[in-house]
Amino acid sequence: MTDQAAPPRSKNRLNDSEDDVLARIEAFRRRRPRLIDEFVTLAHGAGGKASAALVDAVFFEAFGSPTPSDPGDAAVLEVPAGRLAFTTDSYVVNPIRFPGGSIGDLAVNGTVNDLAVTGAVPRWITAAFVIEEGLSIDVLREVAADMRRAADAAGVAIVAGDTKVVPRGAADKVFITTAGVGVIPEGRELGARLVEPGDAILVSGPIGSHGMAVMLARGTLAIDAPVVSDSRAVSALVEAMMDAAPGTRWMRDATRGGLGTVLNELVQAAGLGVIVDDDAVPVEPAARGACDMLGIDPLYVANEGMFAAIVPVAQADAALAALRSLPGGAQAARIGEVVASPSDIVAVRNAFGGTRIVDMLVGDPLPRIC
Template identity: 45%
Template sequence: MEVYKNQESQNPLFQKIEQVRRRSNKIKDTHINLSHGSGGKAMRDLIDDVFVKSFDNPILSQLEDQASFDLANLAKLGNRLAFTTDSYVVDPLFFPGSDIGELAVNGTINDLAVSGAKPLYLTCSVILEEGLPVETLRRVAASMQAAAQKAGVQIVTGDTKVVNRGCADKLFINTAGIGIIPTGIDISPSNIQPGDVVIINGEIGNHGTAILIARGELELETDIESDCQPLHDLVSEIIKVCPEIHAMRDATRGGLATVLNEFALTANVGIRINENAIPVREEVNGMCEILGLDPLYLANEGKIVIVAPKEKAELILSTMKNHPTGKQASIIGEIIPTPPGIVLLKTAFGAERIVDMLVGDQLPRIC
């Protein structure tokens, strides 16, 4: 068989075919068309030239319909698997501080991180609208790979679909993620107890504000950028000093207010937060006042809300402030026994008001 292969490789016709194949995996179209989702040669060229080239790693290079892993190696990292999925339809695709590609990677990483898991592998499934510039897709894929490399994860499998012009808005991304939860870590809102404290790692509302400004519908100018960033390294440092963290969640759609209400309802406790302790940029507050919005409900893509035992609060806070993604960390509230299921805000004027669940959607398509 080896002799046959060697003879075959010397055949001029065989060499010509190999040369054509090597050239043909370079996509020549400038815009996505329906053939790129047909399952044929055009689709294979798109996948090879854009995604395989960008995400290159030993698992992805197998080009199987699935990615496979050695369970023995995974088991060395912990005793439970964390698995999540999310879809990204943000408009516009590129905005101050980030883009849909980086957002998809970091958002999925953070969904794993808040369980205490170490993120390892991601998928990437894209829905492309006919007419999307190929260069836009390359830019998004490159951004995803840069974010994945920075976070130490691999994009190992995926899927590509193309829909007719007008049936989608340029580009949608779905990602799934797998991580391993270390033995002994049990983070859940059901663990929350009266007397616990609420901590956040920095300013709220920056992502929602950046998206709103980027849409160009308002004549507002600001240098605010999205806070899109991976949080798993910060979580790892927190768990080292306080493995008994009670609850943890990233405040994305619905913002800080929604996360706190979910905590209060799940644990059947009250939560009191202090308006003066919540980090908010002056520009974000100003925009909210102009538009009648509330920064408590604005989306974030790099903010984590933690509920922990009071006696560990200062240790956690100092650990967070020593990390690049937690320098503005603040203790913003406490868990109280009553009223159960209610979040109260102590305002800057000393009064109290109820912070309810978000009704409707302040800003659609922000992630």
């Protein structure tokens, strides 16, 4: 029996050239997992392929990446010389979508506004998500898209973030924690210590709309009113007002606790008092009607797109004109003045000459509105 030559071995990866093997390995490394799920699962929070797919398909797609080829664990930013403002906040609003906004744009606008009222120009935001298992991927995409639109409108970049998934019932759909950094222009100083008796109190727009919009959106009250949240970035309004009134002393965005609470914080810090003219405080008619029906004072209702400011009385008219010239500032108003006595008191004066004291909010009549 004659010997027969062994058949040639079929070509496989072990027989490929070293360059071919290296090329295939590199291609494998660059391959990104694809998101094929319709709902968030615990696997999306495990740090593996499902996590990478979720981050790629939802968050990187919406926000981009400062360093697409090397996302890394932190954003590397070019920071100008000077002072920075830094803030952080968490958002647990219920429901996550309401007339005029969503938890997504709220998270961006709230952080931008916290920076803007310190006198900073907002630049960068980070966002961390705690997602309940079972949340629709489409809903998460909508939230991310809302955040991107709000960031673009405010001129800020979402540069880093984190994602965690918790079991059903351990959260309510999605919670978002943000941090923000802004640059304070040279020579700009704000603070309660600068406020003086006789200064004018301004608001950039109507109060009470956000808290009432969220409350009515829950559908637990038999009230049908067209109340729309004021969720917006106020940074453009702040810059316009600062240009027109460079002597501006103090600013705050009146979020939780409303205008009444932030004015109380002011008088306690400054050792002065304020007198507010009730009729001068702008409130949208639908929001006022809802407050009246529920027995809630609009001064205590949260806002997400307006701020209060203290300016020298000589610059008040210029500041108001600047605010009213921009979207979101059409109803800006001068609502009162700072007084030396009585100190540490916020008093509201009505059209008949009577006054009432507005104390700091006790309790929370509108839980989970931001």
